[in-house]
Amino acid sequence: MKILLIVALFLSSTATAQMHYTVSVDTPYYHVQLNAGGIATDSVLFKMPVWTPGYYQLMNYAEQVYHFSARDTAGNTLPFEKRAPNGWMVYTGKNTSIILEYDVKSTRPFVAANFLSKDRGYISPAGMFMHISGQIKQRVTLVIKRLPGWNLATSLYQEKGKEGFYAVDFDILYDSPILMGKLEExxxxxxxxxxxxxxxxxxxxxxxxxxxxxxxxxxxxxxxxxxxxxxxxxxxxxxxxxxxxxxxxxxxxxxxxxxxxxxxxxxxxIYNFLAHEYFHHYNVKRIRPIELGPFDYDNGSKTRLLWISEGFTVYYEYLMVKRAGLTTPEDVYKALSTNIRAYESKPGRLEQSVAAASYETWADGPFGRSGGVSYYDKGPVIGAMLDLKIRHETNNKRSLDDVMRALYQQYYKQAGRGFTEAEFRTVCEKIAGVELTELFEYANTVKPLDYRKYFGYAGLELTADFELKPITQPNALQIAILKDWLR
Ligand SMILES: [Zn+2]
Structure with missing residues (x-):
């Protein structure tokens, strides 16, 4: 079957390429060559990120780098020394153009890692391509020499009239994974x-x-x-x-x-999972906490708001798949019940707020510390409660959708930046028309959640086993909210 290149949009750019990568395949290594031009200093620090945005864990990609070398364009070896766990200082000897070569061991089949086998390759670019320290905003071009019979898929733009790709800067490059092999479209x-x-x-x-x-x-x-x-x-x-x-x-x-x-x-x-990853292109990539951009590739970017970025994305999985007509209200009750039960079963819920769990995820692991709070569980529950509260206070005229739209317009499109927690709260309270003190206490303290009150807004109650089910005699507003909420 004939496949792609997926993207064939050609954009013109007047910038001269300063950083050009060539990547070839030598299982289990990717062999990487960097031709770096326009260098004006006698030493240059090359850095490999320690993480990739979207996976809030230290990946220590530099540990997978082997056989690092540097030379000038005439082939003379240039001295270098390792600086910091993820830095290589190269002494350029007044050369304005230099060539680096290194191998990246690629043995872990995981979305945040590099992998290579005889029939497929996956590049998580933050773990493959070094940038010059402090020069993230530099344009970069790359050529991937894949094996015969392999196809390649990426969201990078193709270079006009050339075999390779380009990214306007390293943020875009690090945001653009590459999949190759015997692929099916x-x-x-x-x-x-x-x-x-x-x-x-x-x-x-x-x-x-x-x-x-x-x-x-x-x-x-x-x-x-x-x-x-x-x-x-x-x-x-x-x-x-x-x-x-x-x-x-x-x-x-x-x-x-x-x-x-x-x-x-x-x-x-699977549909919930795909809805989740898809909705993230809004919620976290564009609608985002202020800490998540510009990214700190040396240390990781810590935020207390992953209960919004991750938790609300879990909540929207359920809503999107329901609104797509692929699940029933009972499926949504069941999903939220699973989150509530998971949260209520953790002793850590009485010690750690979900905001703290977000900040500490770098140390605690992607799903929280053992027995601790996970923003994947408490986050969607707060999302549902906030949604129902807004609906209740506005006679079902506004909802969490209005909050997401307002954040997108005000912070992504108009201000071109992320929001603080105070700004997020202001948007929520403006749309709800009331103060939302208790919901923000749920995020920032260990205060027990009042399920009865918030799910009651939709005419639902929680059984002793944390099952959500409709009450027998809902009023008109409860009926309207439930119907519109899980339309
Ligand atoms: Zn997620």
Missing amino acids: LPDFKVGGIPHYFVAYNAGEFDQLQFIKDLQKIVQAGVDVIGEVPYTHYTFLAIGPGGGGIEHLNSASISFNGAGLQTREGKIR
């Missing part, structure tokens, strides 16, 4: 007139046409929340069976096994 689809692609390695057996039809509805449900598609193309990169996903501005890297779509339960799990 599922039928593409449009939402809002914009093409969406799904490219997979080892996708498994399933009804592709039905799957793409469903995925289109899920994407549409996500777009309908904000009302605008902010990219010119979007690609799901399915890297093969495994676990995990990472969101990007116009792509998502996902572990995927289509065989899981054979059961209803498996289908809901």
Whole structure:
């Protein structure tokens, strides 16, 4: 089957390429060559990020770098020394152009790591490409020399008239994973007139046409929340069976096994997961806490607001798949019950706020410390409570969707930056028309959650076993809220 290149949009740029990468394949290593030009100092510090945005854990990519060397364009070796765990200081000897070479060991099949085998390759760019310290905003070009018979998928732009790709800066490069190998391209689809692609390695057996039809509805449900598609193309990169996903501005890297779509339960799990990664291109990539950009590639970027960026994205999974017509209200009750039960079963809920769990995730691990609070559980529950509170206070005229839209307009589009917690709260309270003190206490303290009150706004109650179920005699507003909430 003929595949791609996915992206063939040509944008002109007047900047001269200063950083040019050539990557070739030598399993289990990627061999990397950097031709760096326009150098004006007699020493240059090259840095490899310690993490990749979207996965809030130290990855120590520099540990996978082997056989580092530097030379001038005449082939004379240049001295270098290791500076910091992720830095290499190269002494340029007054050369304005130098060449680096190194190998990156790539053995972990994971969305935040580099991987290479005889039939596929995956590049998590933050772990592959070094930048000059302090020069993230530099344009970069790259050529990937893949094996014969391999296809390649990425959201990077292709260089006009050339075989390679470019990124306007290293932030974009680090946001653009590359999948290659014997790939399969599922039928593409449009939402809002914009093409969406799904490219997979080892996708498994399933009804592709039905799957793409469903995925289109899920994407549409996500777009309908904000009302605008902010990219010119979007690609799901399915890297093969495994676990995990990472969101990007116009792509998502996902572990995927289509065989899981054979059961209803498996289908809901996969659809929720895809909805989650997709919705992140709004919530965290564009609608974001102020700490998450510009990124600190040397230390990680810590924020107390992952209960919004991750937690609300979990909540929107449920809403999007429901609004796509692929689940029932009972499925949403069940999903929220699972979150509530997980949260209530953790002794750490009485010691650690979800805001603290967000800040401490770098030390505690992606799902929180053992017995501690996870923003993947408490976050969506607060999201649901906030949504129902806004609906209750506004006679069901406004909702959390209005909050997300307002954040997108005010902070992403107009201010071009992230929001502080105070700004987030102001937007919520303005839309609700009331103070929301208690909900923000739920985020920042260990105060017990009043499920009865908040889920009661939709005419729901919580059983002793944390099951959500409708009450027998709801009033008119409760009926209206429930109907519109899970439309
Ligand atoms: Zn997420």
